[in-house]
Amino acid sequence: MPQYRLSRPSCRAEWDVYHRIRQDVLLESRKYAMEHPDEEDEPHHYPLLLWRDNDPIGTIRIDKLDDTAAALRLVAIDPVLQGQGHGRALLTEAERFARDLGCAKAVVYSTTEAIGYYEAGGFTEDDWAECEIAGVAQMVKPLG
Numbered sequence: 001m002p003q004y005r006l007s008r009p010s011c012r013a014e015w016d017v018y019h020r021i022r023q024d025v026l027l028e029s030r031k032y033a034m035e036h037p038d039e040e041d042e043p044h045h046y047p048l049l050l051w052r053d054n055d056p057i058g059t060i061r062i063d064k065l066d067d068t069a070a071a072l073r074l075v076a077i078d079p080v081l082q083g084q085g086h087g088r089a090l091l092t093e094a095e096r097f098a099r100d101l102g103c104a105k106a107v108v109y110s111t112t113e114a115i116g117y118y119e120a121g122g123f124t125e126d127d128w129a130e131c132e133i134a135g136v137a138q139m140v141k142p143l144g
């Protein structure tokens, strides 16, 4: 069985992999990276690489919104490795990370295409933010 873990990129090479996976997968992240060049230093934001054994295969950023909720953002699995169960492992590790931050629920803005992915992970559609974005679903999962 492969071992998965999340860890903050710890050197320039790991940051390069983090940005490469995001840029390969998430078009929005190209714009986002330009608008947030100092992401690496923002408090309460946790940019993380997903490792499978010794290989970095995915990314996520976990934002602690307040004492109860963590937002999962920029969720991405390396395109050549999608559809093999790694995304499910990424959610499991992200939930563990959010619980360790003291959060009672995980929340996401999901694209229409990714709703099934989050549903498979136990998320349900529920409004958690006042700001509604067209074409984006708000989803929530309590962290038991």
Ligand SMILES: CC(C)(COP(=O)(O)OP(=O)(O)OC[C@H]1O[C@@H](n2cnc3c(N)ncnc32)[C@H](O)[C@@H]1OP(=O)(O)O)[C@@H](O)C(=O)NCCC(=O)NCCS
Pocket (backbone or CB within 6 Å): 025, 026, 074, 075, 076, 077, 078, 081, 082, 083, 084, 085, 086, 087, 088, 089, 109, 110, 111, 113, 114, 115, 116, 117, 118, 120, 121
């Ligand atoms: C979404 C993403 C992270 C899923 O990762 P993955 O490794 O392909 O997912 P998995 O193979 O672990 O699938 C986990 C479960 O989600 C389901 N699933 C995955 N992608 C899905 C999709 N687009 N629509 C519906 N269900 C999906 C799988 O069928 C599986 O369900 P099961 O365990 O009941 O069989 C990955 O496809 C990705 O990086 N996509 C592009 C970026 C993106 O859309 N991010 C989310 C933005 S909000």
